[in-house]
Amino acid sequence: MNIFLTSCILFSLIYLAYTCSQYHTVVSGDICYTIANKYQITLNDLMNLNPGLNCQLLYIGQQICITSPLTTKPPSGSCSSYYTVRPGDYCYLIAQNNGISLIDFYNLNNGINCNYLQVGQSVCISGGGGSGGGVTTTSSPSVTSTGNLVTKDEFINAVVSSGYQRPRDDQYVNFVSKARPDGSITSKRELAMFLAQILWESGGLVYLSEIACLQNGCAGSYVTADDYPGQKYYGRGYIQLTWSYNYKAASQDLYNDLRLYTNANQVALDDGIAWAVSFWYWKKNVHSRPGVSSGQFGATTNAINGALECSGPYTSKARQRFEIYKKVLIAFSIFEAPIENGCYN
Structure with a gap:
């Protein structure tokens, strides 16, 4: 092995030792x-x-x-009060327990990565003028002024408190604007159930294509005699829509044509379509299921993946979905006891 290569390897090992904990x-x-x-x-x-x-x-x-x-960033700007991260903490919980909004918390801790909070880390919880002092809170549309079921702050809080990265503004806009027309969702509780399921299905609004199919399109899977030539119908969208008949039905109902059937990848590439298709699937397969209107979250899991998670080998996944739902309820300011019934009980 030459000296240059040896030096590179040693440098890499030293670098990793320093940058990785x-x-x-x-x-x-x-x-x-x-x-x-x-x-x-x-x-x-x-x-x-x-x-x-x-x-x-x-x-x-x-x-x-x-x-x-290196991912632990010190609080920036003027700070009059700090909080030391403890086991089990996450950004939304810290903000809530210290009487500030999640938006204020982000502004007080510019550049903070909520996926990398570490026990013992110091975060700012008050600016120079007291609690939230000197911080300009980003305004969000209210329910009364826009007719949206949830505000932007509530949406962000729901995603982040569930352990995922902060969502984009366009995701919020598509989420609230398509809930009623495409999903027939008119209650805040049902929208909380929908978001909890979508967060789980998409890895926190991140993955719009089935991970296992990204390399080869899952050749040989999801195949029927009615498939459009050259198209593969693996999971796409926030709810992971599969099979050509679902793409065709969604396209006809949403757009009165076959655009999604003849070009399935649009569901993964266009955020508006990804939300529309997911709400469409909910309307067709979940919205009217017994138990949903009365708040039985397990009934929604049963409608989406009941064969595997409600009576099969992956019941722990159904419980993980329910844990997300509990966090979303709190973020949406719905203070009622969450109901797990409808899946395996």
């Missing part, structure tokens, strides 16, 4: 997405923490960085 050791069956999901970080975060990582060539025993001390 926690590792995952690859075991049989691991893929990048499952590793990221296990540690509640995004796939992009995982790739940024491991420059040059080839997710197609993971090997057993490989060390993957999943936490870096």
